[in-house]
Amino acid sequence: MSNPDKQQEYNLIAARLLEHVAQRTTDMADQKMAVPSSSYSDPVRWKQEIETVFKRLPILVGLSGELPDPGSYKTKNMLDVPLLLTRLKDGSVRAMLNACAHRGMQVAEGEGKCDKFVCPYHAWLYGNDGALKRVYGEETYGEVDKAAMSLTQLPVYESGGLIFAVLTPGLEVDFKDFLGGMIEDIENLGFADWHYCGQRVIHGANWKVAYDGYLEGYHFAAAHPKTINQRTYSNIMDFRGYGPHLLIAFPQRNIEKLKEVPENERYKHENDGYDFVRTIFPNTSIFVAPEITQVAQLIPGPTVGENTTILHYIHRHKPETAEETQKLEEMMDWLQEVVQTEDYDLGLKVQGGMASGAFENVTFGRNERGNQYFHRWLDYYLNDDPQRQPPQL
Known part of the structure; x- marks a missing residue:
């Protein structure tokens, strides 16, 4: 990475993650936030999201x-x-x-x-x-x-x-203004020159039920005990906002080795001490890993209680042998299985609970800062009030 500002930002994030792990804390919002449960099941609201957000924003x-x-x-x-x-x-x-x-x-x-x-x-x-x-x-x-x-x-x-x-x-529309610092961050990764491996398609609940899962690591221990939780601490996160988009940092269980790395060189350790999830509002989540990179594209519908997610996969290098190709195919299959069974199948049960009317609101805790940020931005675009100030992280 040649961008000095990004290097410094990553160094600061690494330092915060080390502190969080040492103290068993996480990046937190000022207070909890309630979101009406009906917003996940109301067909009128769902159509408004499609017409006002999905068909008017990049x-x-x-x-x-x-x-x-x-x-x-x-x-x-x-x-x-x-x-x-x-x-x-x-x-x-x-x-x-x-x-x-x-x-x-x-x-x-x-x-x-x-x-x-x-x-x-x-x-x-x-x-x-x-x-x-x-x-x-x-x-x-x-x-x-x-x-x-x-x-x-x-x-x-x-x-x-x-x-x-x-x-x-x-x-x-002003694409550069909307995508802002997030597209600069992604450009540094060099995706334009990576190999497109293929895609998988999965189905789940309302698009926001699914998207909420990409925005926090609070669920890692309970929902991913044998997969993500083996690699990554649960309920420890750091957040950076770029307009409505998020850079979410998660510490790996080996992050303490970064104490031996000079503070100004910790930016080099994505996937080697910490991981990022990059989200692009309203419906894209990107996870870069050494084995393969997953770009999740969530598409609402065909009804309010459903979404179709296209999981795109890219790799830094085009496979040169049949064995390398097979390894990539197996990794795509494995990630699809994890997302479907450990996230989306749970999301379908969440959808049923929300639609039941058991509770008037869904509550996002102070530790679920990314979810709060996303829902505030969604309300901001739906209200379309020129006098209203954009949400801040």
């Missing part, structure tokens, strides 16, 4: 490694929005609505590599930049303003190996 739509070469494309459906992602000859990325301007037919499916798309309904031809190139039988259809009938473009931004888009066409 959200992760893919990883750069999913479009490795010029001509690469991939189709996705996010919140009932059909997406077409492409990489052009100049290396830039386009995000478009996968809907023909003629009758709305999806012009592409799956993924692959090509420089044009032919609508399977009436054979209109589009370039991979979305430009309408040809109208089949135009002499009988009638003259067409091709520039006005291109595929609908979405605001798109690629940085740090991640691709973000706004699901509302024409909505002006």
